[in-house]
Amino acid sequence: MDIACATISEQKVNHPSHPHQLERMFGHIVSSCVACGNKHEGVFFHCTTCPIFRINLDCASLPARLLIQISTKGNSIHSHPLTLAYSFPHFEQETKFYPRCRVCDGRFYFQLWIYKCDKCRYYVHVDCATSKREPFMSIFLRASAGNINKNYREDEHPNLLHCPFQDEGDNLLKHHMSNQKGTICTQHDGEMLNLSCHQHPLILFEKQTSVDKKMVSLHDPMKRVQLLCDGCVKPIVTIPFYMCCKYVDKQCSFVLHEWCANLPSQIQDYFDHPEHPLLLFPKIPTKFFGVFDCKVCELSSNGFAYGCTKCEYYVDINCAFIPNEITHEAHPGHLLLKVKPSTYPLCKACHWYVTEWGFHCPTCDFFIHAKCALLLPREVKHKLDKHPLSLRYEPAENHIEEYFCELCEDEFNPWKWFYHCTTCAQSMHPACAPLILQSQCEQATYSEVYYYLNMKFGGKIEIKDHPHPLTFVQGIQSDGHCSNCHEKYEYDKRLQHKMIFKCLECEFAIHHKCASFLFSN
Structure with a gap:
């Protein structure tokens, strides 16, 4: 007899998982275990009152508390002791969002045993916590979020993009342009640049942030200062950058990152539209106020775009340079490849379907939207x-x-x-x-990415039949309903969370699409 069997008095146990005494079944048998749900060969205990209750010796001997540490397949670790629970607590408040195993990313079944942390929402299968998967069956298990061995070498992937970016001042376009030799010009502080897309000369700020002895503040929302690039619509938090010479006089708010002022005029063989080259458009001529929906990230934008007017295909300038592969901190050690899935898998970031371009780990079936990864x-x-x-x-x-x-x-x-x-x-x-x-505080959380992250609000228009200019803003709840809307449903008439044109002198406000109709007439 081995030690485990020899120390079990009279081959009977009183186990806290079951109200009746359990009795050893003689001989080595092959059976399913009600504790872990797996088939085992070996010693089992069963209930003579409830014949279907049968647990393997290993599960019967599981400790009531354990600490999951680095020894568990390399890198599954939790700092608090875990408590053995004899069913998944599916009626508890903290489990109402259907959590998955933190080691294998698999689902839980309420009747099977688990280990859980009483201090935080950490749940794990008993087999995953103890590394007791059957050796043969492990070849059928997909790689998981908790146990990842690096599958690439850094020297074989030069300029590999590591996401997420550090902060809001960092972005894909900045990294791409910094890797392109000869794309950034050699102008000096205070020198002028004339762009065909803008009617006024631009001044380069390289060493200081003042013009005509007036200070120009960088983007700092903590101080209620907003400085967004008109090209990529991302914050300008460092120098150098270009500013319109009319900016200080508040006649023109046009500003550009240095890299946005040096973009190539066209892109050949774009991965999602290889039929025609994509041309650079500071403003898309067929779109009112330059607003378009990006075909890759699916967000609205009024910044610079690359597009094909023949096919009405447009992408924002960040999405124009999406790499074929990245890595991400949420799935460390594995390359994520750019894909457009034929099915509609769920994004690990926002739990919405990936219907357009995203990134995928083929080893682990890990999907993430391009916008969640990059924005x-x-x-x-x-x-x-x-x-x-x-x-x-x-x-x-x-x-x-x-x-x-x-x-x-x-x-x-x-x-x-x-x-x-x-x-x-x-x-x-x-x-x-x-x-x-x-x-602020007026976001409709359709996804995890702020929907107007690529929009620069501001600017004015004048329409017929209204005496005051209208300002381009995002609608809030107090804006009420569109003053011109003839939509069928009451919900469609609301201005909250929509792009709108609003009069700052009276209560007149209309949808962006209504303004485009009135403006064109």
């Missing part, structure tokens, strides 16, 4: 928290309460990506976190 930085700052908030890919440790967004005050699913400050225990939707000054 959510590692850190953001917000006036509601004095510390930077970091991007989280799973529930934070020591956080057993419900997760509420500090901005919109709605509860959210912590298994979707979110921003979190550990010091202050504050969390935010990624879509609510960006400090876009025109519409």
